[in-house]
Amino acid sequence: MPAVQRVILLLIDGLRADVAERELVAGHLPHLAALTATGSRSRAATAFPSTTSVAYLPFLTGALPGRCNVPSIRWLDRQAYTGRWWRDRDAVRSYCGWQAGHLDRDIAADVTTIFELVPESIAIFSMVTRGLPAEANRIQGARKFWGTVSHYTENHQPGDDAVAKELLAQAGGDWRFCFAQFPAVDGHTHAATPDDASVLASLRQVDATIGALTERLRALGRLDDTLIMVVSDHGAAPVTGHLDLATWFRQRGARALAHPVLWTRDPHVAVMVAGNAQAALYAEPNRPRPSRHPLHALRASGALGIPGDAIAALASEAAIALLAGESDDGGVHLTSRLGDATLHRDGEVIRYQRLTGDPLEIGADAAHDHREWLARTIDGPFPDAPVSLLDQFQAPRTGDVVIAAAEGWDFREAWEYPEHKSGHGSLIASHMLTPAWSNQPLPEGPLRTVDLFPVICRWLGVDTPGSGALFS
Ligand SMILES: [Zn+2]
Numbered sequence: 442m443p444a445v446q447r448v449i450l451l452l453i454d455g456l457r458a459d460v461a462e463r464e465l466v467a468g469h470l471p472h473l474a475a476l477t478a479t480g481s482r483s484r485a486a487t488a489f490p491s492t493t494s495v496a497y498l499p500f501l502t503g504a505l506p507g508r509c510n511v512p513s514i515r516w517l518d519r520q521a522y523t524g525r526w527w528r529d530r531d532a533v534r535s536y537c538g539w540q541a542g543h544l545d546r547d548i549a550a551d552v553t554t555i556f557e558l559v560p561e562s563i564a565i566f567s568m569v570t571r572g573l574p575a576e577a578n579r580i581q582g583a584r585k586f587w588g589t590v591s592h593y594t595e596n597h598q599p600g601d602d603a604v605a606k607e608l609l610a611q612a613g614g615d616w617r618f619c620f621a622q623f624p625a626v627d628g629h630t631h632a633a634t635p636d637d638a639s640v641l642a643s644l645r646q647v648d649a650t651i652g653a654l655t656e657r658l659r660a661l662g663r664l665d666d667t668l669i670m671v672v673s674d675h676g677a678a679p680v681t682g683h684l685d686l687a688t689w690f691r692q693r694g695a696r697a698l699a700h701p702v703l704w705t706r707d708p709h710v711a712v713m714v715a716g717n718a719q720a721a722l723y724a725e726p727n728r729p730r731p732s733r734h735p736l737h738a739l740r741a742s743g744a745l746g747i748p749g750d751a752i753a754a755l756a757s758e759a760a761i762a763l764l765a766g767e768s769d770d771g772g773v774h775l776t777s778r779l780g781d782a783t784l785h786r787d788g789e790v791i792r793y794q795r796l797t798g799d800p801l802e803i804g805a806d807a808a809h810d811h812r813e814w815l816a817r818t819i820d821g822p823f824p825d826a827p828v829s830l831l832d833q834f835q836a837p838r839t840g841d842v843v844i845a846a847a848e849g850w851d852f853r854e855a856w857e858y859p860e861h862k863s864g865h866g867s868l869i870a871s872h873m874l875t876p877a878w879s880n881q882p883l884p885e886g887p888l889r890t891v892d893l894f895p896v897i898c899r900w901l902g903v904d905t906p907g908s909g910a911l912f913s
Contacts (some may be wrong), residue, residue, distance in 0.1 A: 447663065447668070448671045449668070454623060485874075486819055503895065519730060600628070601624065602626045644775040672893065679870070693747040710722055718852065723841055846869075
């Protein structure tokens with residue numbers, strides 16, 4: 442092996458595994474086909490929620506979002522929020538607006554980013570940058586500029602073009618790890634469908650960039666010592682129905698705190714939506730408390746500000762695939778139209794037990810380690826759901842209830858512009874499965890996106906930090 446090996450991690454935001462695979466087979470991605478011919482064309486399950494920025498964390502920290510204590514794009518600090526919305530504004534988070542820059546410092550202190558681990562790193566267009574020297578944090582100005590402009594023009598290609606230009610300019614640099622994010626596939630998907638012509642055009646443009654990049658590396662004599670990975674943070678699916686959760690509560694008489702209007706007086710519930718197919722609920726958010734309410738306590742009439750069992754009412758909504766909260770004995774309690782079940786972790790063993798039904802559609806009670814659970818669920822309706830849900834509830838910032846949308850639905854806020862015609866964030870297969878492609882062989886068997894972090898570390902010859910364990 443050459444003395445100095447390098448890694449290039451290229452993230453095509455929001456690229457569905459099946460869309461990528463179909464395009465490859467059809468011959469529309471010739472440079473990616475050549476790149477991966479002797480490497481890997483695997484699939485990986487992403488993290489939950491399957492949303493931008495949160496789902497970058499596995500690649501860049503080797504830890505799942507809950508382990509990072511960044512459980513979602515929006516969250517509320519249950520211990521710090523006291524109801525004084527202006528004074529406590531730092532205890533309510535949305536990375537979609539002015540707080541985007543808080544993401545780096547929100548990542549748990551005992552989690553190490555790849556940029557901290559490998560000082561000779563650069564990142565292009567990245568939302569996670571902790572540990573990067575300022576000069577290695579490339580084209581952040583363009584990211585903010587094109588992010589804002591394309592939000593309104595619905596043309597996301599200029600962002601990708603800026604990334605491509607910078608990536609090619611940096612190819613001969615003396616970095617060891619390079620992360621670049623291409624935003625256009627995700628942007629065009631939200632405005633249309635995951636396989637819309639605009640999405641495929643952006644994907645083919647990334648393929649052309651990869652062709653130019655490998656050509657440049659070959660000319661520099663650096664192709665053979667560079668591990669190149671092409672990945673995505675989540676998939677997406679068309680949305681035909683919107684269930685605005687804050688409105689759902691308000692229509693039933695509850696005072697709901699939700700973005701963008703946070704000055705709700707004495708709220709019964711806070712609704713934090715991400716992606717937009719995931720949401721978290723925080724009961725009585727203005728009363729600070731160290732622990733979550735268990736799910737059964739929230740079924741009491743009035744617990745979430747509406748008469749009757751609000752959890753049962755939500756579970757009966759067609760928009761909702763499942764709800765999760767804490768069980769009384771330290772596990773996770775799941776409920777859906779299919780009934781109730783629990784998840785418990787005891788060391789290496791994760792146990793799924795049906796109570797009144799089978800919300801994860803496993804078909805039986807079962808106990809496995811996390812690898813076996815991934816293998817058992819990756820081709821099912823909720824890939825890696827047992828691990829993903831247990832991870833959510835290891836974050837102190839996670840809500841009392843976490844909600845995953847059903848296929849075809851999201852929890853879009855009524856105020857959002859432009860309307861999302863496709864979305865992601867949920868635990869369903871179309872949102873969770875991503876391509877994991879490489880010019881080198883990747884580990885055998887079903888993968889999580891978080892499994893790529895130790896592969897990067899090994900190629901760079903650095904030790905994987907202890908925070909890489911799935912559970913702390
Ligand atoms: Zn994304």
